[in-house]
Amino acid sequence: xxxxxxxxxxxxxxxxxxxxxxxxxxxxxxxxxxxxxxxxxxxxxxxxxxxxxxxxxxxxxxxxxxxxxxxxxxxxxxxxxxxxxxxxxxxxxxxxxxxxxxxxxxxxxxxxxxxxxxxxxxxxxxxxxxxxxxxxxxxxxxxxxxxxxxxxxxxxxxxxxxxxxxxxxxxxxxxxxxxxxxxxxxxxxxxxxxxxxxxxxxxxxxxxxxxxxxxxxxxxxxxxxxxxxxxxxxxxxxxxxxxxxxxxxxxxxxxxxxxxxxxxxxxxxxxxxxxxxxxxxxxxxxxxxxxxxxxxxxxx
Amino acid sequence: xxxxxxxxxxxxxxxxxxxxxxxxxxxxxxxxxxxxxxxxxxxxxxxxxxxxxxxxxxxxxxxxxxxxxxxxxxxxxxxxxxxxxxxxxxxxxxxxxxxxxxxxxxxxxxxxxxxxxxxxxxxxxxxxxxxxxxxxxxxxxxxxxxxxxxxxxxxxxxxxxxxxxxxxxxxxxxxxxxxxxxxxxxxxxxxxxxxxxxxxxxxxxxxxxxxxxxxxxxxxxxxxxxxxxxxxxxxxxxxxxxxxxxxxxxxxxxxxxxxxxxxxxxxxxxxxxxxxxxxxxxxxxxxxxxxxxx
Numbered sequence: 245x246x247x248x249x250x251x252x253x254x255x256x257x258x259x260x261x262x263x264x265x266x267x268x269x270x271x272x273x274x275x276x277x278x279x280x281x282x283x284x285x286x287x288x289x290x291x292x293x294x295x296x297x298x299x300x301x302x303x304x305x306x307x308x309x310x311x312x313x314x315x316x317x318x319x320x321x322x323x324x325x326x327x328x329x330x331x332x333x334x335x336x337x338x339x340x341x342x343x344x345x346x347x348x349x350x351x352x353x354x355x356x357x358x359x360x361x362x363x364x365x366x367x368x369x370x371x372x373x374x375x376x377x378x379x380x381x382x383x384x385x386x387x388x389x390x391x392x393x394x395x396x397x398x399x400x401x402x403x404x405x406x407x408x409x410x411x412x413x414x415x416x417x418x419x420x421x422x423x424x425x426x427x428x429x430x431x432x433x434x435x436x437x438x439x440x441x442x443x444x445x446x447x448x449x450x451x452x453x454x455x456x457x458x459x460x461x462x463x464x465x466x467x468x469x470x471x472x473x474x475x476x477x478x479x480x481x482x483x484x485x486x487x488x489x490x491x492x493x494x495x496x497x498x499x500x501x502x503x504x505x506x507x508x509x510x511x512x513x514x515x516x517x518x519x520x521x522x523x524x525x526x527x528x529x530x531x532x533x534x535x536x537x538x539x540x541x542x543x544x
Numbered sequence: 545x546x547x548x549x550x551x552x553x554x555x556x557x558x559x560x561x562x563x564x565x566x567x568x569x570x571x572x573x574x575x576x577x578x579x580x581x582x583x584x585x586x587x588x589x590x591x592x593x594x595x596x597x598x599x600x601x602x603x604x605x606x607x608x609x610x611x612x613x614x615x616x617x618x619x620x621x622x623x624x625x626x627x628x629x630x631x632x633x634x635x636x637x638x639x640x641x642x643x644x645x646x647x648x649x650x651x652x653x654x655x656x657x658x659x660x661x662x663x664x665x666x667x668x669x670x671x672x673x674x675x676x677x678x679x680x681x682x683x684x685x686x687x688x689x690x691x692x693x694x695x696x697x698x699x700x701x702x703x704x705x706x707x708x709x710x711x712x713x714x715x716x717x718x719x720x721x722x723x724x725x726x727x728x729x730x731x732x733x734x735x736x737x738x739x740x741x742x743x744x745x746x747x748x749x750x751x752x753x754x755x756x757x758x759x760x761x762x763x764x765x766x767x768x769x770x771x772x773x774x775x776x777x778x779x780x781x782x783x784x785x786x787x788x789x790x791x792x793x794x795x796x797x798x799x800x801x802x803x804x805x806x807x808x809x810x811x812x813x814x815x816x817x818x819x820x821x822x823x824x825x826x827x828x829x830x831x832x833x834x835x836x837x838x
Contacts, residue, residue: 255742256661260669262650263713270710271676274687281686339569350570352824353577359820360581361771363788364809367795368584371802379583382599393598413580418831425832474680478773482792496682503686504778513686520683527678531671 275520282514288507301514311515313490314498317404321494322472325411330464332412333419334457338449340420341427351424358417362475366482369410373397373483397484400491407483407492411472419464426460427453459533466530470523495519581813587806588612595802611807625804628797629811632790638701639776639786640769643708647765648758651716656746658717659724660732677714681774689778699781707775712765719764719830723757724750760826767816767827787812 285297305311340351357365372379375395384390397403430453438448477496480486486493486501493501499519503512586604587595588611594601618626657663658670688707689698697703727750735745751758773788780789791812794805820827 252661252742253663256657256663256666259657259661260654263654263673263717264669266646266650266706266710266713267673267676270688270707271679271684272672274684274691275679277687277690278684281690336573339566339573342566344563344566344570346570350574352821353574355820355824355827356577356581356817359767359816360813361773361788361791361816363771363773363791364584364813367791367805367809368580371587371806372580372583374802377596377598377600377802379600386599413576417577421828422832425828470678474678474682477680477682481773481777496680499682509686509690516683516686520679523678523680523683524675527675530678531675 278513278517278520281510282517284510286509286513288509297510301511302518304511305514305518310490310493311495311498314493314495317491317493318473318476318495320404321408321411321476322469324405325408325415325472326465326468328408329412329415329468330419330461332416333464334423334461336416336420337423337427338453340424354417354420356417357414358421360414362414362478363482365410365414366479369406369413370397370483373406398488400489403484403488404492407479410483411475411479415468415472415475418468422460422464423457426457430456463530463533466526466533470526470530473519473523473526584806584809587802588810590803592803611803612811615804615807615811625797628785628790629808632785632787635701635780635784636770636787639704639708639784640766640772642701642705643712643769644762644766646705646709647712647716648762651713651761652720652751652754652758653746655717655720656724656750659721660729673714673717677718681711685775685778688775692779698779699783701784704776704779704784704786707779708769708772711772711775712769715768716761716765719761720754720757722829723754723761727753756826760823760830763819763823764827764830767819770816 282301283296283298285293285295285300287293336354340347340354360368373396375381375393375398378393378396380396381390381393385393396406434452435448438452443451473496476494477500480492480494480497481500484492486497495515496519499512499515502508502515586602589607589609590601590604591606591608594604594606615626615629658666692698692703692707695703697706731749731753732745735749736742740748771788772786773792776786776789777792780786791805791808794801794808
């Protein structure tokens with residue numbers, strides 16, 4: 245026993261044991277328990293009753309138009325916010341990679357939106373969008389683009405886009421930081437050689453920078469999609485609470501309402517589990533990317 | 545065609561227009577980054593009539609720190625807000641602080657084990673831990689809630705602390721691995737030849753060398769825990785509400801007092817913003833960590 249404990253493997257297990265205990269008890273075990281709950285009917289208002297219902301919750305969900313609408317909105321929220329944030333991030337990173345005075349300062353500042361909590365971010369944008377006193381209305385009025393203040397968040401057709409804009413503002417820095425860090429690892433000799441060969445800045449971007457950036461952009465797409473699905477709750481909760489007319493009700497918010505407002509825990513668990521499955525698809529892709537990426541970096 | 549392109553770019557390079565373009569873009573980026581948050585700060589130091597005029601006064605004529613004084617020390621009409629605020633700050637410090645410490649202690653040794661030691665199942669265990677990082681809290685909150693309710697840990701520091709720790713831990717392990725990889729293995733071997741045990745080497749040699757990494761990881765973990773909202777919203781009711789939960793309730797609790805609301809938002813953001821701007825190099829390394837070997 246003692247010899248095992250002083251062996252490399254023994255110490256290896258010993259050192260990860262505390263972390264494993266914590267992660268197992270608060271994350272892995274609940275995932276499994278949540279599957280168990282999802283096969284039951286569980287209303288917190290009726291304690292003691294916990295009948296097994298098999299796949300009933302899942303069948304109900306699959307037939308619920310509210311659920312599918314929420315899933316659709318989640319994909320819209322994720323797709324648009326991630327897409328725009330990455331394109332914007334790429335543009336900003338390319339500019340910040342140029343030589344200009346105060347470069348270090350601006351580069352440092354770019355992290356600011358990331359440091360804000362999603363709650364403060366949501367509150368801040370809700371205040372900017374405000375229909376009676378908001379800065380957006382004031383600004384557009386002064387520019388002469390609108391005649392009178394508009395209640396942006398009351399319109400079901402556009403409310404989601406305002407929520408997405410708030411998310412984009414907060415999420416752009418992460419893309420900038422990743423891309424900027426990667427741009428610095430591209431040897432400048434590549435560009436110099438291309439310059440000698442007479443390649444224009446556009447061509448240098450198109451044929452050197454972009455292909456090299458491709459893996460990191462793929463990684464960002466996967467990673468940020470997962471984060472966006474996860475963070476969609478906070479921002480929707482803060483800005484619109486799912487309204488108006490359910491137009492911003494993303495699936496994470498729907499799961500929350502079902503569970504903690506209507507107290508249908510079994511049904512809520514089934515929805516949550518479906519969200520986990522969606523995320524797991526992304527997680528598997530992410531792991532593959534990270535692994536090939538690391539191998540790729542090691543072979544250079 | 546190629547020749548023309550070359551001529552144009554060669555020309556552009558020497559024209560100040562190129563410089564003008566870059567600086568214009570930089571100014572736009574700068575404004576994009578700071579204007580929304582600046583408006584929050586301006587809102588917090590404005591007086592109501594100026595803020596609520598149409599259009600608002602962009603630069604307040606009579607800036608005042610009154611709302612800060614009221615929220616921090618209590619004023620004539622805001623003793624309640626001040627009391628709640630102080631309590632929430634205390635809760636946030638306790639929960640985020642203790643979760644950070646626990647994650648650093650158990651996360652750093654686990655991370656060392658994953659980086660340096662060879663044992664069976666190492667890869668799959670690591671993959672599993674990293675995968676948990678992607679699971680959204682909303683997906684597993686129901687069992688956590690049921691368990692916390694059964695154990696009477698709802699609305700307690702302990703309950704929130706344990707939950708936060710498990711959510712921050714995978715991140716800690718991942719970031720620390722990047723630092724351990726940079727410590728040359730020769731140093732450890734030398735110490736072991738001199739008769740130091742493996743654990744002795746870890747405590748006396750490796751951890752002190754990894755101190756900057758520990759600090760950076762700690763800052764990162766603290767910001768994440770400090771800003772967390774969803775778990776706190778579900779697992780707290782009154783006594784241990786954290787700052788984000790209080791901020792989310794500002795508008796309903798104290799009426800539509802935009803000055804007060806903005807002040808609360810600015811104050812809640814101060815610790816993460818100051819930490820992030822001061823230690824941005826470390827944060828960037830933590831964020832990009834394993835993805836980019838620079």
